Amino acid sequence: xxxxxxxxxxxxxxxxxxxxxxxxxxxxxxxxxxxxxxxxxxxxxxxxxxxxxxxxxxxxxxxxxxxxxxxxxxxxxxxxxxxxxxxxxxxxxxxxxxxxxxxxxxxxxxxxxxxxxxxxxxxxxxxxxxxxxxxxxxxxxxxxxxxxxxxxxxxxxxxxxxxxxxxxxxxxxxxxxxxxxxxxxxxxxxxxxxxxxxxxxxxxxxxxxxxxxxxxxxxxxxxxxxxxxxxxxxxxxxxxxxxxxxxxxxxxxxxxxxxxxxxxxxxxxxxxxxxxxxxxxxxxxxxxxxxxxxxxxxxxxxxxxxxxxxxxxxxxxxxxxxxxxxxxxxxxxxxxxxxxxxxxxxxxxxxxxxxxxxxxxxxxxxxxxxxxxxxxxxxxxxxxxxxxxxxxxxxxxxxxxxxxxxxxxxxxxxxxxxxxxxxxxxxxxxxxxxxxxxxxxxx
Amino acid sequence: xxxxxxxxxxxxxxxxxxxxxxxxxxxxxxxxxxxxxxxxxxxxxxxxxxxxxxxxxxxxxxxxxxxxxxxxxxxxxxxxxxxxxxxxxxxxxxxxxxxxxxxxxxxxxxxxxxxxxxxx
Numbered sequence: 099x100x101x102x103x104x105x106x107x108x109x110x111x112x113x114x115x116x117x118x119x120x121x122x123x124x125x126x127x128x129x130x131x132x133x134x135x136x137x138x139x140x141x142x143x144x145x146x147x148x149x150x151x152x153x154x155x156x157x158x159x160x161x162x163x164x165x166x167x168x169x170x171x172x173x174x175x176x177x178x179x180x181x182x183x184x185x186x187x188x189x190x191x192x193x194x195x196x197x198x199x200x201x202x203x204x205x206x207x208x209x210x211x212x213x214x215x216x217x218x219x220x221x222x223x224x225x226x227x228x229x230x231x232x233x234x235x236x237x238x239x240x241x242x243x244x245x246x247x248x249x250x251x252x253x254x255x256x257x258x259x260x261x262x263x264x265x266x267x268x269x270x271x272x273x274x275x276x277x278x279x280x281x282x283x284x285x286x287x288x289x290x291x292x293x294x295x296x297x298x299x300x301x302x303x304x305x306x307x308x309x310x311x312x313x314x315x316x317x318x319x320x321x322x323x324x325x326x327x328x329x330x331x332x333x334x335x336x337x338x339x340x341x342x343x344x345x346x347x348x349x350x351x352x353x354x355x356x357x358x359x360x361x362x363x364x365x366x367x368x369x370x371x372x373x374x375x376x377x378x379x380x381x382x383x384x385x386x387x388x389x390x391x392x393x394x395x396x397x398x399x400x401x402x403x404x405x406x407x408x409x410x411x412x413x414x415x416x417x418x419x420x421x422x423x424x425x426x427x428x429x430x431x432x433x434x435x436x437x438x439x440x441x442x443x444x445x446x447x448x449x450x451x452x453x454x455x456x457x458x459x460x461x462x463x464x465x466x467x468x469x470x471x472x473x474x475x476x477x478x479x480x481x482x483x484x485x486x487x488x489x490x491x492x493x494x495x496x497x498x499x500x501x502x503x504x505x506x507x508x509x510x511x512x513x514x515x516x517x518x519x520x521x522x523x524x525x526x527x528x529x530x531x532x533x534x535x536x537x538x539x540x541x
Numbered sequence: 542x543x544x545x546x547x548x549x550x551x552x553x554x555x556x557x558x559x560x561x562x563x564x565x566x567x568x569x570x571x572x573x574x575x576x577x578x579x580x581x582x583x584x585x586x587x588x589x590x591x592x593x594x595x596x597x598x599x600x601x602x603x604x605x606x607x608x609x610x611x612x613x614x615x616x617x618x619x620x621x622x623x624x625x626x627x628x629x630x631x632x633x634x635x636x637x638x639x640x641x642x643x644x645x646x647x648x649x650x651x652x653x654x655x656x657x658x659x660x661x
Binding site for chain 2: 138139140141144145148149151152153155156157159160161183185186187188189294295299302303313314315316317319
């Protein structure tokens with residue numbers, strides 16, 4: 099539908115609730131509507147003629163400019179969620195849409211960007227999250243219910259807690275739940291990734307330093323232990339903690355005191371430790387890479403978090419949760435996933451666990467404009483014909499071996515339920531039994 | 542002219558200009574202030590975008606002054622509590638920023654809507 103001629107465009111743009119600005123080919127702002135003034139807090143007189151990045155100040159401005167991408171790829175960007183920084187230092191979540199502007203000859207003469215304040219939507223999102231039990235932990239599988247049953251008692255105790263689980267199983271989420279359910283909930287929760295920082299920096303990060311501890315330490319700097327006083331410190335990837343720091347952490351766990359770098363006096367501390375790792379700590383102890391005494395000190399209460407394949411029945415409710423969350427954040431109206439997508443997700447092995455599921459849906463949200471998420475919106479490796487998909491990768495070997503794999507795979511997918519497996523394969527119980535008994539060794 | 546005769550100056554950069562958002566800078570360039578003059582002193586190239594990691598790295602190398610673009614309140618508070626004098630809401634090339642630092646003329650580089658935030 100074409101736009102009616104002779105309409106006062108400026109009046110139209112001024113009346114819309116979304117912020118709107120246009121730029122020329124040198125990225126100078128040429129139009130800035132009233133809503134843009136209201137959302138950014140910058141007057142039109144100050145904005146006009148200035149570079150768009152100086153006015154908009156978004157997380158995309160340096161290197162990932164939305165209008166720039168539109169011009170380069172000749173596409174439109176719709177409903178991309180980002181943040182801008184206002185002059186008072188607050189971060190404002192906004193959803194942007196961008197498009198190139200061309201003249202009658204088809205030459206690019208600039209671009210247009212609209213943006214919507216997502217603050218209210220984010221507040222709603224928090225309310226939605228608050229409805230869930232134990233912060234953001236979603237699910238009702240037996241494996242999860244087992245943890246939910248002991249979580250309040252574990253949280254109420256002051257004991258050091260060790261969370262074991264593969265990557266993406268939500269270790270930090272559980273650590274936060276322990277903190278929020280404990281009497282320390284009003285205190286700080288400080289997370290440290292022990293594997294992300296170099297050894298020297300990690301020591302000063304954890305324990306802080308005193309002025310003069312090293313050449314450039316002009317003032318005292320509190321460590322994250324001090325920042326967590328009265329609360330909980332979450333030590334992620336504890337298995338990667340350098341041996342030299344293991345000694346210092348051990349002393350802290352035994353005596354609840356530590357010395358900042360360059361300090362001469364011990365500091366008493368009241369901090370609960372929740373540690374987590376995806377490593378086999380016992381093996382690391384056996385290999386001499388983790389101190390046995392520290393292992394025992396950490397291993398007071400241990401919780402093993404289930405993988406997503408161990409709680410497959412949670413996949414639908416997790417999908418609903420992530421779709422709802424993404425809708426709230428991105429201001430979209432995705433209905434959910436189609437049945438065939440759900441079946442595919444139920445069959446997938448998820449080596450990256452819940453994080454992988456979340457990433458898959460995040461990817462799908464980019465490609466899916468509205469309605470149901472379809473298979474073509476999923477990452478390619480999940481497509482039925484894609485490499486690495488369980489449905490087709492087993493087509494090798496003799497017919498007997500292929501049948502065996504098909505039977506075993508379908509049985510696993512149906513959680514060991516033989517009747518469901520027979521229905522899916524359209525075979526009798528006797529045939530299934532025969533197929534399984536004829537499986538070659540190792541299959 | 543600035544009265545500071547020594548110290549380490551850090552500029553949050555994107556290519557040859559100040560980065561729009563300090564936390565998103567792809568490089569932090571360092572300059573040594575010695576006897577009232579400014580000398581290049583290397584750069585910090587940080588893969589992590591976590592503001593806490595970035596603050597720690599800036600503090601660990603002993604930065605005294607930071608010049609940058611937009612900066613959120615939490616990031617600024619962490620830097621200032623570590624003893625860094627922060628001058629945010631600036632725009633312009635590195636040359637312009639260094640010039641403004643030496644001559645105390647930050648107001649000419651103020652981002653739109655931020656002139657009142659600069660206390661030069």
